[in-house]
Amino acid sequence: MSEPKDELLDHAYDGIREYDNPLPKWWLGIFYISIIFALIYIPYYLFLGGPSQEDEYAAEMAAAAASAPKVDAAGEDALEKIAADAGRVGEGKALFAVNCMPCHAADAGGLVGPNLTDDHWIHGGRLTDIARVISEGVPEKGMIAWKKQLSPAQIQSLTAFVRSLRGTKPAAPKPPEGEPFGG
Ligand code: HEC
Structure with missing residues (x-):
């Protein structure tokens, strides 16, 4: 220039x-x-x-x-299929040992959190109920909202594992809490 x-x-x-x-x-x-x-x-x-x-x-x-994908949007039937998948139950078992054991005990008999092996549920015993509680938590009672740390697929696997616990015999079971669930 x-x-x-x-x-x-x-x-x-x-x-x-x-x-x-x-x-x-x-x-x-x-x-x-x-x-x-x-x-x-x-x-x-x-x-x-x-x-x-x-x-x-x-x-x-x-x-x-x-x-955002809702874990329980999959619906009861879809979760039922996941609960029948041994691979997903195994994945849930591994996640449970890392994340949930401190409050629910290694055999899910309950510590701070309730016994997850009995037929009594505070928040409902349908798979969609369990998935929702794991995802959203019950913050005022000390149950963490896991959706911040775990993916929807992981929460579904945990739901499958929790279902597989039904009827197992933990070493020191906490007394039942909540309402009996038949289904
Ligand atoms: C910091 C302690 C803590 C941790 C960790 C924890 N929970 Fe909980 N959980 C609780 C408490 C306390 C409750 C009871 C809430 C209530 O009384 O409403 C609960 C309730 C539940 C329920 C509902 C039980 C019912 O009777 O309706 C499920 C299912 C559950 N937890 C699954 C899990 C899973 C799966 C994990 C791991 C990803 C986990 N929790 C980790 C404390 C914990």
């Missing part, structure tokens, strides 16, 4: 002369565009009800919650 030629303006103040150095075109372009942008942006978001950051955040969280 050739250097623009400086032109002296024809005035002087106390002997100080001034060059006419126009701002570069690209710079002026950005400047004017930013003014036009502000004229649209500020009225839209401040006065015309454009969504705030909080609104957009809430909308995105609601959309994510709605699209």
Whole structure:
């Protein structure tokens, strides 16, 4: 680029002369565009009800919650099939030994958490009930919401394993809690 030629303006103040150095075109372009942008942006978001950051955040969280796979959405029949799959039960057994044993005991006879081998359930004994409790937890009673740490498939495997515990004989079973479940 050739250097623009400086032109002296024809005035002087106390002997100080001034060059006419126009701002570069690209710079002026950005400047004017930013003014036009502000004229649209500020009225839209401040006065015309454009969504705030909080609104957009809430909308995105609601959309994510709605699209997240629900462990119990698979339904009783699908969970019944998983419960009949020895591989999935085995996967659930391994997950149980790592995550659940501290509160429910290694043989699921119950410690802080209830006995999972009897026919009594506080939150219902259907497979969808069990999957939901594992996923959502019962935070006020100390049962963790595992959906934050385990995938829906892992929670389904745990559900299958919990079902396989029914009728087993733990060493020191906690007395039954909740309602008897026939099914
Ligand atoms: C920090 C202790 C703790 C851990 C770890 C824990 N639980 Fe629990 N769990 C509880 C408590 C306490 C309850 C009883 C909640 C209530 O009284 O409503 C419970 C309830 C349950 C129930 C419902 C029982 C019923 O009678 O309805 C199931 C199923 C269950 N837990 C499975 C699991 C599985 C599977 C894991 C491992 C992924 C696990 N829990 C890990 C404390 C725990």
